[in-house]
Amino acid sequence: MFLDATTLLIQQTSSEAVQLNPHEIAVNLKQFLLVLAVSLGVATLPQIISWLHRIPYTLLLVIVGLGLAFVDIRLVELSPGLILSIFLPPLLFEAAWNLQWSDLKRDFFPICLYAIGGVVITVAGVAIGLNQLANVALPIALLIGACLSATDPVSVTALFRELGADKRLRTVMEGESLFNDGMAVVAFSALSAMAYGASELTPQSILLEFVQVVGIGIGIGSTIGFGISYITQRFDLPLVEQSLTLVSAYGVYLLAEDLGGSGVIAVVATGLILGNFGSQIGMSPRTRVIVTAFWEFLSFFVNSIVFLLIGDQIHFTSLGKNLGIIAVTVGMMFLTRAIAIYGLGWFSNRLIKIRIPIKEQTVLWWGGVRGSVSIALALSVSRSLGDRDAIIAAVFGAVLFTLLVQGLSIQPLMMALKLLGSQPLRQKYVEAIARHMALSRVLQHLDEVELRPNIEPEIYRDSKAVIQEELQLLQTEISRFEVENPAIRDWITQQLHSELIAIEADTYADLVRTGLLNQELSSFLYKRFQDENKFPE
Known part of the structure; x- marks a missing residue:
């Protein structure tokens, strides 16, 4: 031995x-x-x-x-x-x-x-x-x-x-x-x-x-x-x-x-x-x-x-x-x-x-x-x-x-x-998207709290102006990035497909956990995107 x-x-x-x-x-x-x-x-x-x-x-x-x-x-x-x-x-x-x-x-x-x-x-x-x-x-x-x-x-x-x-x-x-x-x-x-x-x-x-x-x-x-x-x-x-x-x-x-x-x-x-x-x-x-x-x-x-x-x-x-x-x-x-x-x-x-x-x-x-x-x-x-x-x-x-x-x-x-x-390019693109999403939420929050007392209206207007200006710059940067790097569009689509497949799988898992399903179902979207050669590699 x-x-x-x-x-x-x-x-x-x-x-x-x-x-x-x-x-x-x-x-x-x-x-x-x-x-x-x-x-x-x-x-x-x-x-x-x-x-x-x-x-x-x-x-x-x-x-x-x-x-x-x-x-x-x-x-x-x-x-x-x-x-x-x-x-x-x-x-x-x-x-x-x-x-x-x-x-x-x-x-x-x-x-x-x-x-x-x-x-x-x-x-x-x-x-x-x-x-x-x-x-x-x-x-x-x-x-x-x-x-x-x-x-x-x-x-x-x-x-x-x-x-x-x-x-x-x-x-x-x-x-x-x-x-x-x-x-x-x-x-x-x-x-x-x-x-x-x-x-x-x-x-x-x-x-x-x-x-x-x-x-x-x-x-x-x-x-x-x-x-x-x-x-x-x-x-x-x-x-x-x-x-x-x-x-x-x-x-x-x-x-x-x-x-x-x-x-x-x-x-x-x-x-x-x-x-x-x-x-x-x-x-x-x-x-x-x-x-x-x-x-x-x-x-x-x-x-x-x-x-x-x-x-x-x-x-x-x-x-x-x-x-x-x-x-x-x-x-x-x-x-x-x-x-x-x-x-x-x-x-x-x-x-x-x-x-x-x-x-x-x-x-x-x-x-x-x-x-x-x-x-x-x-x-x-x-x-x-x-x-x-x-x-x-x-x-x-x-x-x-x-x-x-x-x-x-x-x-x-x-x-x-x-x-x-395109890994470095993808990282820059994702960072720009993330900042755009975050500032959009901040702007939405400002709209919701605009009537809050004891805050001067000028503060809201100035804050909105700064955020809107930055959002416009980010949108221009994102659009230019997509035009200069067409391959990014395919990657964006693949990321969306991955998210949709994950949501479908999570739903089946939740239904199994609550007892409505005996076992998790196979992914319809995974097979569909795979057949169409659209599933992320």
Whole structure:
């Protein structure tokens, strides 16, 4: 039986927590508050220094962490158990909650190809390269490949959202990141057993382990997800429903790991079900907004800590001693990523009608950022393994390279390939519309309170004149914007269709909640707009 690394980590973390005395708890709390203060301070820097807007705040946190590491200031000792059991579940759940099943279903085949085939290609390619070019023992090389086989969903999701990437491109990247994360943990557990001499790998044992781990993860995640979805139909208590989603994110992870499954896959399954099914049948529109906002906050909160600590954990002396191994690792990682993306992309384009253009494949290749999951897996390698330091150095060096080099250059790449689309234009347009709506309501309020006593009529007239002048300027700006950017009109129509579909779904959900319907009806408008090719992509 393969070594279940993540379960051992959780058990180790739990046993350590029990042994903490009050003094240690106070020290840990101070360290946590220090990390939080630094990370939140860094996150606000772009609001103070304008040119820092060019750098995504997650990468800015890594850079600041590197600066602290360079002067040997360690905010906290980052343990793999901390990342895997505390930081990872909420980040995975938030990404899955916001991933629309309709979008995921459209590209499910290439996502699965990249998630499964990409892990195999990366592990094999990196291992062969390190073994042949850097004389690294094959079991050690395989462990390094397994650690780096996952494109970290934490890094990728945060980066693509900040850049305002195209919706379909973001879905493929996030979907692959969410699923291949679980595959990487499975591969790492299997290869760890071989490196420790606990078992011999055979095709049958690998397949059996894969089916068991993934199957248990999907089973537990789906059961909990559907169970909470139907429970929340019985009441409308936003704080309780919000708490249930938080408990489910951690609960399914720990339960799946204890039962020999993949906690990552379980969290992703639960998040997808609650975000796409449970939030529609079991939550009122107001509750959905509250829960979504809560997870947006929690994602920002945890991301701010994780990325700062990634930079802060770098040991430059160790990196310097293993530059050769790091260089080979980075080179093979890029090569295997290219083979996986372009090769599997070509295969997918031949089998299904919905193609992934070469430009988008290029972004998927360059956007294969590694992050906290890779670091957690590397740190979880047993100290009894002689080459542990080389594994950690190779993984840390590769992660650092992808975060800084790829992370800082992907926006110029997407701009050069013209894949950022009209996201900045859309944002400006939405801001103008929002201001027009707000001032129109203010003007309406002035009309309603104009007869209020003890207020001079001139105040009303002056206020109305200022607001009406601004409304005219905004209307001119909006009209000019629509003329100069015809594509905005299609987007406006798509947004309206999305709103109409949401209203229809909310009405069915309310009728189910009140007992007038036994089950929620399928969306008439969704099918109609889809048939007319007017549904927003």
